[in-house]
Amino acid sequence: MAESRKNPRQKKSRYTADRGIAGAWEGETVTRRRLFEGGAQAVGGVAVAAFGLPALGFALGPMFEDQLPDRYQDVGPEEDFNAETYVPKVITLVPDTGEAGKTTIYVRRTDPARDEKNADQPYVAISTRCAHLGCPVRYVTASQRFICPCHGGVYGFQGEVTGGPPVRPLDRFYTRVEAGRVLVGARFSLNSKLERFPHPRDPSNHIDGLWQYLYPGRPST
Amino acid sequence: MKRPQPPLPRSLQRRPARPGDGAGPNGDQAVPTLKDQAVEVPVSVVGWLDERSGASPFLRGFLYRKVPKGTNWFYTLGSATMFAFLSQAVTGVFLAMYYDPDPSRAYESAARITNEIFLGELVRGMHRWGSTVMILLIFLHMARTFFFGAYKYPRELNWIIGVILLVLTLLMGFTGYLLPFDQRSFWATVVGVNLNSSGPIVGPYLADFLRGGPEFGAYTLSRFYALHMLLIPGLIAVLIGAHLYLVAKLGTTAPPWLKAEKSKALAKEQI
Numbered sequence: 001m002a003e004s005r006k007n008p009r010q011k012k013s014r015y016t017a018d019r020g021i022a023g024a025w026e027g028e029t030v031t032r033r034r035l036f037e038g039g040a041q042a043v044g045g046v047a048v049a050a051f052g053l054p055a056l057g058f059a060l061g062p063m064f065e066d067q068l069p070d071r072y073q074d075v076g077p078e079e080d081f082n083a084e085t086y087v088p089k090v091i092t093l094v095p096d097t098g099e100a101g102k103t104t105i106y107v108r109r110t111d112p113a114r115d116e117k118n119a120d121q122p123y124v125a126i127s128t129r130c131a132h133l134g135c136p137v138r139y140v141t142a143s144q145r146f147i148c149p150c151h152g153g154v155y156g157f158q159g160e161v162t163g164g165p166p167v168r169p170l171d172r173f174y175t176r177v178e179a180g181r182v183l184v185g186a187r188f189s190l191n192s193k194l195e196r197f198p199h200p201r202d203p204s205n206h207i208d209g210l211w212q213y214l215y216p217g218r219p220s221t
Numbered sequence: 222m223k224r225p226q227p228p229l230p231r232s233l234q235r236r237p238a239r240p241g242d243g244a245g246p247n248g249d250q251a252v253p254t255l256k257d258q259a260v261e262v263p264v265s266v267v268g269w270l271d272e273r274s275g276a277s278p279f280l281r282g283f284l285y286r287k288v289p290k291g292t293n294w295f296y297t298l299g300s301a302t303m304f305a306f307l308s309q310a311v312t313g314v315f316l317a318m319y320y321d322p323d324p325s326r327a328y329e330s331a332a333r334i335t336n337e338i339f340l341g342e343l344v345r346g347m348h349r350w351g352s353t354v355m356i357l358l359i360f361l362h363m364a365r366t367f368f369f370g371a372y373k374y375p376r377e378l379n380w381i382i383g384v385i386l387l388v389l390t391l392l393m394g395f396t397g398y399l400l401p402f403d404q405r406s407f408w409a410t411v412v413g414v415n416l417n418s419s420g421p422i423v424g425p426y427l428a429d430f431l432r433g434g435p436e437f438g439a440y441t442l443s444r445f446y447a448l449h450m451l452l453i454p455g456l457i458a459v460l461i462g463a464h465l466y467l468v469a470k471l472g473t474t475a476p477p478w479l480k481a482e483k484s485k486a487l488a489k490e491q492i
């Protein structure tokens with residue numbers, strides 16, 4: 001006691017041996033109490049991590065895996081379609097979800113005079129998912145426009161934005177023809193020049209110029 | 222040692238025997254009546270629990286806090302919000318007994334709750350309107366705190382917890398809106414998730430997390446259901462506990478129109 005009163009400013013020695021702790025040895029700085037405290041906390045941390053990390057990975061996993069493998073579905077014979085107007089067809093986007101997994105698409109034959117871009121696709125299959133916030137657009141034949149009911153987005157015959165809030169043209173699906181049947185495959189997005197982006201982006205994501213890096217293609221698409 | 226008297230209303234307290242009331246000559250107690258015995262049972266049960274849990278000193282400190290002068294009805298908005306949450310929790314738990322979070326059956330099960338199950342319309346209505354009431358009450362409570370200056374030192378942390386509670390409650394509204402799974406709730410959720418997606422860089426990943434994938438799919442509804450009835454309410458309950466703890470620890474503020482009363486002694490000293 002008298003020792004500590006002599007100079008209250010003097011720091012306690014970091015060596016346990018200097019502090020007169022029973023069983024201390026030369027050069028020891030960590031007391032047994034602190035070692036066990038730290039050990040108990042570490043064991044607790046390991047136990048929490050052991051269930052917490054797998055659970056977190058389980059919840060976040062779908063963000064990092066491709067869940068929509070490429071598969072083509074039949075939408076009808078080639079005679080059903082022409083190059084002048086769109087024909088509505090229903091495809092299944094997500095299997096096993098009933099009506100909620102289905103969507104309407106609009107299909108027409110590719111017209112070499114009109115479709116310089118994406119001319120490798122035999123058919124133009126336009127997604128009805130509005131590029132603004134994902135509401136279902138409908139095609140109005142008289143005006144040759146796609147119109148969104150939610151916030152007034154308007155798209156032209158190619159799916160290019162002609163009015164309202166959408167940030168890019170309507171998405172499309174890959175198409176191919178097999179034995180006279182039209183098959184529709186995976187979704188792709190287009191920028192305002194109708195250039196193709198293989199990782200489809202969500203509605204509301206700009207993909208022109210530098211915007212494409214702010215809305216990156218995700219592993220899930 | 223004398224046992225402390227239980228805090229009973231006067232009508233239930235045992236009266237000392239009047240002289241000549243059959244009490245013994247040496248001041249013996251009167252024979253306990255049936256009423257006395259009936260009172261003794263709950264008193265002893267509560268006493269047994271209290272002795273082992275130490276509940277009453279805690280409850281006395283927690284429930285019989287001193288409140289400042291001028292405390293008024295505006296100070297009940299926080300408790301009102303908490304009771305709205307409790308009502309949502311209770312009705313929600315019982316709705317979960319009949320609800321089926323499967324994309325092909327959710328709408329039918331919700332419709333069955335309303336149309337067929339006894340009191341289903343009432344309980345679902347309480348949950349549906351209670352959600353709106355809870356959000357209104359939160360904002361009123363927040364306005365009270367703001368205009369009374371009750372967010373200032375040392376209560377800033379409680380304001381921050383309150384804001385987190387507000388965000389979590391709005392998330393409850395967002396996730397719960399999908400569950401009836403009709404056209405309105407489906408498309409509203411599509412729009413809401415795509416709004417999340419519009420945030421640069423993290424937005425698309427957040428939308429993937431909410432949907433459980435790139436498209437509104439098989440697990441989106443069950444994800445929203447799990448968030449709505451387990452994760453977010455759990456967080457809310459924990460944070461309400463912290464919020465209340467801080468209220469009890471720091472006390473409430475007087476309304477701003479009350480000036481602090483100077484004690485005479487202090488006034489003299491200041492001169």
